[in-house]
Amino acid sequence: MKTPSQSQLRQTIYFQLFFWTALLLFGTAKMYGEYNGMIFKDVFLYNFCHWIFQIIGANFIYFILIRYFFDRKRYIEFSLYLIISLYLTSVMNRFFIVYIAEPLFINKLKDSVFDILTDIPYLLIHYTFTIISGAFIFISIMFFIRYKDEKGRTIKLQKEKTELELQSLKSQLNPHFLFNTLNNIYSLSISHSDKTSQSISQLSDILDYILHKGQKKWVTVSDELSILDDYIALESLRYHDERLNIEKHIRLNSPNTIPPLLYLTLVENAFKHGAGKSSETTEIKIDMETNDLHSVFKIENTFSSHQTADEKGIGLQNIQRQLQYHYQKNFTFSISQENNIFKVEITTPSHYD
Template sequence: MVKKRSGGKLKNGIIQQAVFWIALFVFGIFRNYGELEQPDFREILYYDICHWIFQIIGANWIYSVLIRKFFEAKKYFLFTVYFVGGIYFLGVLNRLFIVYLAEPLFADYPQDPVCDIFTDVNYLLFYYILPIISGSFIFISVKFMLRYRDEKQNALQLQKEKSELELKALKAQLNPHFLFNTLNNIYSLSITGSGAVPQSISRLSDILDYLLYHGQKERGSIAEEMKIIKDYIALEMLRYDERLDIEMVEKIEFPGLIPPLLYLSFVENAFKHSAEKTSGTVTISISVRTDENNAIFTVDNPLFENDQNNDTGIGLENIRRQLNLYYPNRHSLEIKQTDNRFSVGLITPLT
């Protein structure tokens, strides 16, 4: 599914570029043809093709490299330096291309010395650099309009997918079976006079509050998500008692945000496909750590012979779509299934 979407996106990008640059090329030919008193259409066509090639190169370089990697990352000094140096270099290449490669094919003009080509900045500016900048400006303006349209559509789709995920998560984590067992265990503790009753009720209340209120937010802190996961595990341990072994590693050295219910959905899936499938001891490993750039989350659980389709568990396919909308081309989701273990590894950016 992801490959098909990536292929379709690439195809649409190529089509959009082709339509834009062909339209700009045709417009340039008619403009130049109308400005000359005795135009030579053949010569105009050749010159426009030469300029057109470097407009395409320059516009894509400015947008894809300078704007996306430097300007949007607020590296303005590097953006300015690379822009000035790069646009001058493209202007020189464009003139060298025309003088030494293109003109000999259709005209008999004297060739300018290479030194003059590099040093005649005024001529480069008005006849080579400005055409590249003007074409790039129009191209980048169109790209930003298309990005705004796509981001708006993605935002609407994201809200729709988020609502579906929250609904499925509520059904998965707070299904009647889970609530019944939790409340029944708390009731049993109350009969025996256990001191764990108030804490168990508090944990159940925290989970309900998080799912019903905090789950509506677009982002939530990783620390907050892990607290709810611990509450969820504590309640499940009331249900499974000594046969549940939880190995948890938590190293949140850098704070970060994630979509609410993201980690909790993976943990619930681990319980559903391990502890619920056997009466024996079950070991579930959960790890979350952050560095300066990413949050790394893993969960590992046993896989039993009668449950080999763990990869299609409730919510996993929905989570994949969510990740593609929240972190397009900026996340890594790895799902591994062996003979007796199932593991999920997720890497997402902190911002």
């Protein structure tokens, strides 16, 4: 059982005010068409008395019996208490009418207490069924509201969970990259290389991108490609020229957007499973094209003959989950390998939200 929040309490109060007022007005309008004069007045007073106990009975059944017994699957106790509560509410309703309400507007012989307590058929027809009719409508609507609220909370929690997972995915840039890059920059600084300051600037740009634009939902393809250049330049410091062959073909015909770090993760994956696990020359080819409808990113890398490409690696699984989060089913993500060449292709809409 969860304690209702103040907003839920206000919502319930407003609903009850509206529902019971509407029910009274509807019943009054219906009676007005059937009765007139003193007869209408008497019938209205009787129905008003029933209306009060409809409210009491419906709220007791929903907030006590349903919430504390039915929701906890204590069905036998619920059924027993429901029968008892309907009987007692019907008896109290009849007592109220006979001994409090009727003396105010009619002079008739009062029913005995024994008759009120024991005349079950009369209680059922004139009191219990009236209480049940109002309670049934009220409880049905309350169940609908509750289902809607719980569904909304479930969707909200799922969204928050997914967003937290996404933030975790975005933060999974290989820590070995940072460690190796710092080592390489340190080596450059010892040798007084001209590349030292440039490498520091590139690393700074990558970290700034991850910390700031990496937290956004969308970035431009050009921004992502720019950071890829910095990443490739820093990774290339680890290898001699003959160990690495990189080709890029970029055709940006439209300023499309993508989730941040999407392509960066693929490039990192290509270095990790290509040059990072082979002493042979590694080739990495990047092909990027945008148009008014789609963004198509292709990347392939060679790997050594004794190495088995992992098509279900964590990096690729993360990309799959990011794509599903951002695009649902409106994307293509294909992975293939042939003749020691590992290929990945992603096609996404030009813009999507």
